[in-house]
Amino acid sequence: MKVLVHLLCLLPALFLLRMYFNGTLALEADPVNYITHFTGDWALWMLLGSLAITPLRRLFAGLSWTIRFRRMIGLYAFFYATLHLLTYVLLFSGYDVAAAIAGLRAGHLMEPWTQLKMIWPTMLDDLKKRKFIQVGLAAWVILLVLAVTSPQKVLRWMGGKNWARVHRLVYVAAGLACVHYWWLVKTGVRTPWNVTAVLTVLLLARAGFTAMKKVRVGKAASSF
Amino acid sequence: MLLLTDREKEIPSSEITPRETFEAFQMDRRSVMAGLGAVGFAAALPRMARAEQKIDGLVSTQYAVPDRATTPEAKAKSYNNFYEFGEDKSDPAKNAYKLKTYPWNVSVEGLVAKPRTFQFGELFHLRPMESRVYRFRCVEAWSMVIPWDGFSLAELIKTVEPLPKAKFVQFISAEKSGEEILPSGIDWPYTEGLRMDEAMNPLTLLTFGSYGQTLANQQGAPVRVIVPWKYGFKSAKSIVKIKFVEKMPPTTWNELASDEYGFYSNVNPTVDHPRWSQAHERLLNSNSILPKVVPTLMFNGYADQVAPMYAGMDLRKNY
Numbered sequence: 001m002k003v004l005v006h007l008l009c010l011l012p013a014l015f016l017l018r019m020y021f022n023g024t025l026a027l028e029a030d031p032v033n034y035i036t037h038f039t040g041d042w043a044l045w046m047l048l049g050s051l052a053i054t055p056l057r058r059l060f061a062g063l064s065w066t067i068r069f070r071r072m073i074g075l076y077a078f079f080y081a082t083l084h085l086l087t088y089v090l091l092f093s094g095y096d097v098a099a100a101i102a103g104l105r106a107g108h109l110m111e112p113w114t115q116l117k118m119i120w121p122t123m124l125d126d127l128k129k130r131k132f133i134q135v136g137l138a139a140w141v142i143l144l145v146l147a148v149t150s151p152q153k154v155l156r157w158m159g160g161k162n163w164a165r166v167h168r169l170v171y172v173a174a175g176l177a178c179v180h181y182w183w184l185v186k187t188g189v190r191t192p193w194n195v196t197a198v199l200t201v202l203l204l205a206r207a208g209f210t211a212m213k214k215v216r217v218g219k220a221a222s223s224f
Numbered sequence: 225m226l227l228l229t230d231r232e233k234e235i236p237s238s239e240i241t242p243r244e245t246f247e248a249f250q251m252d253r254r255s256v257m258a259g260l261g262a263v264g265f266a267a268a269l270p271r272m273a274r275a276e277q278k279i280d281g282l283v284s285t286q287y288a289v290p291d292r293a294t295t296p297e298a299k300a301k302s303y304n305n306f307y308e309f310g311e312d313k314s315d316p317a318k319n320a321y322k323l324k325t326y327p328w329n330v331s332v333e334g335l336v337a338k339p340r341t342f343q344f345g346e347l348f349h350l351r352p353m354e355s356r357v358y359r360f361r362c363v364e365a366w367s368m369v370i371p372w373d374g375f376s377l378a379e380l381i382k383t384v385e386p387l388p389k390a391k392f393v394q395f396i397s398a399e400k401s402g403e404e405i406l407p408s409g410i411d412w413p414y415t416e417g418l419r420m421d422e423a424m425n426p427l428t429l430l431t432f433g434s435y436g437q438t439l440a441n442q443q444g445a446p447v448r449v450i451v452p453w454k455y456g457f458k459s460a461k462s463i464v465k466i467k468f469v470e471k472m473p474p475t476t477w478n479e480l481a482s483d484e485y486g487f488y489s490n491v492n493p494t495v496d497h498p499r500w501s502q503a504h505e506r507l508l509n510s511n512s513i514l515p516k517v518v519p520t521l522m523f524n525g526y527a528d529q530v531a532p533m534y535a536g537m538d539l540r541k542n543y
Contacts, residue, residue: 026511030506031513093517122501186481187484188307
């Protein structure tokens with residue numbers, strides 16, 4: 001089962017690799033733009049997928065086994081978000097990939113780093129000026145924290161309560177990711193609607209469960 | 225060979241594909257695309273070829289971009305911002321077959337001595353066409369190098385004799401068909417405009433084709449303008465009306481977000497779009513996977529021809 005979920009989560013990445021190797025990716029009008037949207041979209045969907053597991057389990061008792069995959073899907077969200085960030089750094093920013101590769105081939109191991117240093121000021125400038133990049137990066141940093149603290153060992157070390165508190169940040173990350181998308185697209189473009197709608201439903205479900213719990217607790221208290 | 229002397233001859237009835245055949249072809253295409261997945265891109269080509277015809281008698285031209293390779297035709301025809309047919313840049317190539325380009329009339333009206341409605345064929349044959357290679361810079365910071373076929377808009381303008389009061393030219397595109405489920409906030413039809421001197425600049429091209437073929441629907445068939453020193457959205461597609469007016473006309477993107485899209489929208493590396501830098505662009509003119517990021521040129525490299533028109537203007541304010 002676990003292998004199957006791994007495969008499903010890797011399917012988009014494998015699809016992209018296949019496009020690269022059979023040449024169709026290069027034939028896309030704007031390959032860099034394609035990769036950026038592809039990885040960004042899948043980061044968002046994976047994130048929403050991991051967020052959907054708890055509400056689904058509460059609604060359908062038969063699905064309670066899916067909890068085993070929540071962390072895994074969340075980590076895949078981090079995986080795609082990282083690819084998305086790397087796409088920005090290596091392909092979008094003006095980073096000279098060809099020069100970096102040529103340097104490596106010629107035995108200059110520091111060449112990729114030299115190239116990065118050359119483009120660094122532009123990226124910092126971008127980050128300073130553009131709100132959508134700021135929120136996008138913030139979402140990635142949150143996912144990084146969650147990924148680093150995800151192993152069982154760290155959970156035990158932190159204590160369940162603290163760990164849960166930190167990991168509730170996933171909702172912030174999902175919200176920031178949606179805002180990132182909205183701020184990126186041109187006015188009049190509605191493509192981020194679907195992810196926003198799904199996130200809203202998931203957040204409402206969460207709020208609903210919390211409210212129901214409070215009512216139940218309240219009733220239980222008053223019956224004593 | 226395109227013989228467009230009158231309406232009957234625009235497309236000989238023998239050449240018109242029967243509806244059944246066309247729909248069968250569409251169905252066929254869809255199933256082929258579904259089957260091939262990513263390779264479906266190639267399967268979209270036959271329909272393009274069907275829609276387009278070779279333009280004969282193109283005359284030589286001085287307009288070229290010697291230092292940059294031409295964008296592969298398939299890329300130029302599959303990556304289009306044409307919101308009437310979808311928001312993703314790959315949507316118009318899939319959806320623009322819905323655009324009915326025949327019959328087509330262009331009304332030239334407003335403050336002119338000789339207003340006139342041109343049948344498409346008349347407009348097509350008004351002047352000899354040139355194949356001009358222009359840099360094409362999208363406001364989204366990517367660019368292409370495209371051979372456009374047409375003649376200077378000035379040639380058309382001269383025939384209708386604008387009155388001295390005419391200070392601006394407004395272009396109105398074909399009405400968007402179909403309802404919007406989620407409102408975009410865009411007030412259709414799409415409209416754009418130029419100052420009179422910009423419209424009269426020989427660079428401004430009344431465009432009927434690209435790559436030696438009549439325009440594909442997703443490129444704004446059957447007739448559009450190309451204003452190469454401005455961001456792409458200034459170059460209105462599928463034009464049905466050209467209006468000469470006294471005051472600066474409203475333009476679609478400016479109405480939608482005036483802080484992002486000014487009336488002039490000249491390509492200018494020193495004035496950033498609020499959400500991205502305009503200093504560089506991703507040049508899409510090869511089938512390489514690696515991005516080619518090049519510095520953006522002032523007025524998209526056409527400063528020699530157009531800069532005098534803006535002498536003394538603050539281009540930060542008049543972005």
